[in-house]
Amino acid sequence: MPDATWIAALHHWLSAYALEAAHPRHYGLFQPRVDPGGVAVDALVALHNPSLAVWGAAPMAIEVERHVLRALAARVGWTSDPHATFTTGGAEANLTAVLFALARAFPTSVEEGVASLAARPVVYRSAEAHGSVVRAVQVAGLGRNACRSVACDRALRMDLRALRRAIADDRAHGRHPMMIVATAGSTSTGAIDPLPALADLAAAEDLWLHVDGAWGAGALLSPTLGACLDGVARADSLTWDAHKWLGVAQGAGMFFSPHAGLARAVFTVEAPYLPGGEHPYATTIQWSRRASGLKVFGLLASEGWGGLARRVERCAALGERLREGLRARGWTLFGDGPLPVVCFASEAMRRGKVAAAKEAARLRREGAGWLSDTRVAGRWPALRACVANPATTEADIDALVAAVGDGGARPG
Numbered sequence: 242m243p244d245a246t247w248i249a250a251l252h253h254w255l256s257a258y259a260l261e262a263a264h265p266r267h268y269g270l271f272q273p274r275v276d277p278g279g280v281a282v283d284a285l286v287a288l289h290n291p292s293l294a295v296w297g298a299a300p301m302a303i304e305v306e307r308h309v310l311r312a313l314a315a316r317v318g319w320t321s322d323p324h325a326t327f328t329t330g331g332a333e334a335n336l337t338a339v340l341f342a343l344a345r346a347f348p349t350s351v352e353e354g355v356a357s358l359a360a361r362p363v364v365y366r367s368a369e370a371h372g373s374v375v376r377a378v379q380v381a382g383l384g385r386n387a388c389r390s391v392a393c394d395r396a397l398r399m400d401l402r403a404l405r406r407a408i409a410d411d412r413a414h415g416r417h418p419m420m421i422v423a424t425a426g427s428t429s430t431g432a433i434d435p436l437p438a439l440a441d442l443a444a445a446e447d448l449w450l451h452v453d454g455a456w457g458a459g460a461l462l463s464p465t466l467g468a469c470l471d472g473v474a475r476a477d478s479l480t481w482d483a484h485k486w487l488g489v490a491q492g493a494g495m496f497f498s499p500h501a502g503l504a505r506a507v508f509t510v511e512a513p514y515l516p517g518g519e520h521p522y523a524t525t526i527q528w529s530r531r532a533s534g535l536k537v538f539g540l541l542a543s544e545g546w547g548g549l550a551r552r553v554e555r556c557a558a559l560g561e562r563l564r565e566g567l568r569a570r571g572w573t574l575f576g577d578g579p580l581p582v583v584c585f586a587s588e589a590m591r592r593g594k595v596a597a598a599k600e601a602a603r604l605r606r607e608g609a610g611w612l613s614d615t616r617v618a619g620r621w622p623a624l625r626a627c628v629a630n631p632a633t634t635e636a637d638i639d640a641l642v643a644a645v646g647d648g649g650a651r652p653g
Contacts, residue, residue, distance in 0.1 A: 265633040285535075355381075370427070431457070607644060
């Protein structure tokens with residue numbers, strides 16, 4: 242088959258048999274359109290195929306990535322050469338955070354493993370945290386039961402009193418509280434855990450504080466919206482995915498930590514066929530790795546800091562427009578943060594008379610928008626819409642509000 246024929250066929254199959262997440266009315270996953278420049282950069286990376294295990298094999302690609310990561314770390318507030326690397330996504334970054342926390346709390350575990358631990362480590366997350374946190378604790382060898390689910394407050398943020406009680410209870414029973422995982426932009430509601438208070442508590446209890454900002458950390462690109470993440474610079478590590486709100490092609494996850502020395506302690510192994518020194522393979526989970534950061538460099542070169550700030554601020558404004566429209570029609574909203582994830586339920590949904598999944602399917606079928614359904618705090622069925630695409634317009638939002646109709650509850 243000639244190249245042009247099978248490439249055209251593959252293009253058709255991918256278009257016809259995959260979710261069109263680039264559509265301006267796609268409000269499901271944090272997967273906006275991919276900028277054309279990023280597509281070109283990704284093609285160049287595939288063409289030249291640099292391997293980022295060893296500095297000497299791809300010095301230009303490695304140094305460009307380091308430049309991008311330093312620039313983004315500075316947005317967090319970390320300017321003293323923190324450890325930073327591109328990952329496959331948030332799941333790998335969250336796992337890296339658990340491994341760092343484990344090595345800090347139990348240095349001998351790096352060589353001797355978790356079987357050598359005198360007490361069982363415990364990791365705390367909110368009930369609204371991403372499922373990859375539980376998986377990370379399991380993959381690290383601690384077991385799922387070592388990950389405590391902490392109740393949320395009325396704003397669906399981690400409840401500090403419940404967290405303090407859980408820590409005290411674990412200490413009383415001989416367990417070893419090790420780590421708090423704060424969420425900065427939960428998947429269902431966009432909730433942001435109270436970062437300053439959690440930083441205070443982590444310092445007082447000598448716990449590692451990790452912030453999972455896989456998509457919500459994009460707010461740091463805005464001089465105004467970034468205030469909602471005050472306190473993040475006091476964390477011990479951060480997850481941030483460039484392939485979510487920033488709109489570069491998957492995967493372009495990122496992991497940051499001011500504790501650069503832990504990376505070598507956790508990941509370095511001797512490899513006689515490779516040169517010694519500071520090479521990427523020695524400080525990350527991955528060995529051979531694609532040059533994921535070049536497409537992020539391309540985005541920054543194309544849009545600039547100002548362009549990215551306007552992008553996230555516009556999405557936030559559209560999210561607020563959607564909230565206002567739904568409130569006016571009597572829908573119940575879950576969460577009250579400024580990030581553009583809008584989670585809502587009608588009176589009929591709350592009473593169990595209408596299934597949220599069926600309502601989401603209706604809206605998709607009618608072309609109003611691709612929404613997903615969820616369960617808030619594991620209890621309340623709801624619809625959720627995230628606005629992450631710079632191509633989405635006010636007219637798209639208004640059409641969605643009109644299509645969902647009356648929520649059945651009294652506004653206000």
